Amino acid sequence: MSDYRFGDRSRFGRLTLAAAAVLVLASCTVPTSTPADPVGGGGLPTGQIAAVCDHMAPGPTTAPPGAVVVDPTVDADLRAKTDANPPGTTFWLAPGIHRLGTDQFGQAEPKDGDVYLGAPGAIVDGRGQNLYAFIGTATNVTIAHLTVRGFIPPQDQGVVNHDSGNGWIIEDNTIENNKGAAVMAGAHQQLLRNCLRANGQYGLNAYQPGNGIVGLVVEGNEITGNNADDWENRRPGCGCSGGAKFWSVNGADIRGNWVHDNRGVALWADTNDNDFLIENNIVENNDGEAVFYETSYNLILRNNILRNNAMVSGKGFAAKKDTFPEAAVYLSESGGDARLKARTAKIEIYGNSFDGNWSGITAWENADRFCNSPANTSTGVCTPFVPKTSECTQPGIAKPPLYDDCRWKTQNVDIHDNTFTAATTVCAPGFASRMAILSNFGTYPDWSPYKGYAIQKAITGDQHLLWHDNLYTGNWTFVTGDVANATSVKGWQAAPLAQDRGSTFAAARTAPTC
DSSP states (O other): OOGGGSOOOTTTTSOOOOOOOOOOOOOOBOOOOOOOOOTTOOOOOOSSTTOOTTOOOOOOSSOOTTOEEEOTTSTTHHHHHHHHSOTTOEEEEOSEEEOOOSSTTOOBOOOTTOEEEEOTTEEEEOTTTOSOSBOSOOSSOEEESOEEEOOOOOTTOEEESTTOOTTOEEESOEEESOSSEEEEOOTTOEEESOEEESOSSEEEEEOOTTSOOEEEEEESOEEESOOTTOHHHHSTTOOOOEEEEESSOEEEEEESOEEESOSSOSEEEESSOEEEEEESOEEESOSSOSEEEESOEEEEEESOEEESOSHHHHHHHHHTTOOOOOOSEEEESOBOOTTSOSSOSSEEEESOEEESOSOSEEEEEOTTOSTTOTTOSSTTOOOTTOSOGGGSSTTGGGSTTHHHHTSOOOOOEEEESOEEEOOOOOOOTTOOEEEEEEEOOBOOSTTOSSOBTHHHHHHHHTSOEEEESOEEESOEEEEEESTTOEEOHHHHHSTTTOOSBTOEEEOOSSOOBO
8 A cells, every 4th residue: 555545744844833832741640530521412431331352252152053163273274164165154263273374375265255253262363474364355254253363464454354345244353463454444344342452553444445435334342552563653654553544435433432542543534534423432542643534524523532642642742842733633634515425514523522632623724735736645636526636736726616626625613512621641831732723834836826824814714613612621722823823712712713602611620740
């Protein structure tokens, strides 16, 4: 997979900003508190949802009637019996460690409708020799009750459903300690109640050649400890890591998952994703953002608990004197658009509890990133509204419709009835968690029609971004237009911004002890 799918880290380096104050970070001991329910909310997850790692539902203890028994004492028996049987076969993997041979391409290639069921204690082990476990483009395959470990796919490739077959059901598995991605995704795939743990790059990489993924369901999974190989330091700015990454997925339901302690972003939708519903998840303690929605469209983000995210990345940026408002939810050139079929025509964020994240929500648009611009990190890709990237050039791009359709817009955003509790674990003079609506001063390329303050004016005044009826606790600052423009609650609520009308602001319940 080539670099055109990687993330937008161009927000750093092309901002025209005033000098920023340096945060002096120190350790703190802070009492914990329980966040309030969202204003007018309800529906938040309760208890420790999706705690399936090490508590996996067991598979059948005996082979189901008609199933082919796979013997762990016979090397590559899984591979051989898969090849020898017709489509629609059920395979029962007996207890023990199943191997696929010493060949790096030792792998199982299911046929349409095949079912793989693991007995309690059934493990498929790549032993650091095999690249993939389950490959091919067969449809309606089921993988259940297995532990899959020790496979070494190359960067951006995956272990289970390596070739993004459609209609797969992957449920009640532990897929851990592999390189690359634990799972790839196809259309109408269901990823249910799995433990996706400590994989080198991703827990899930939802990418299919031809961009045909629709109807994806990710429900009840524990996604933890992924990007164990620290790809962002190996390839700075690659945007190639995290708990789950989605590329050009049209329709996804992501619900009831526990996404925690991943090195990097937890849930990352990158480039022309559309119609996402993210609800009833607990997303916490991830090094980067809880949700990163990038150059994508039409999102409902509701009734989630988002806590203690982006603390590592936020402190890292601060140590570099970079004051970009790293946030729990980062909207990067993303917005609502009624021209795309979806359950909503906007980005609507409501009923969520934001607790102790580095910052709240950042709505950002890079003035230099648009179709056919060298600053577009999704190289060669355009918006859904322009058939050919090459159309986005002068003189046509300087006037409608291309002036609007050649860029991904942060627009039509509705943020309401959430609870925002500021971080209290950062001991620095004047530190506050932040909300932000901003862009950079457009400079690049020379023929860009978006130079100067054009996009800053658009995102702050014309593109329908609205915060209202939220509950805030603690110390908050509001950033508008340019990262150097910080304002108080009074300035945020006053004209012309007029944000957070109907919202409530309260002092912190606890103060940091440094």
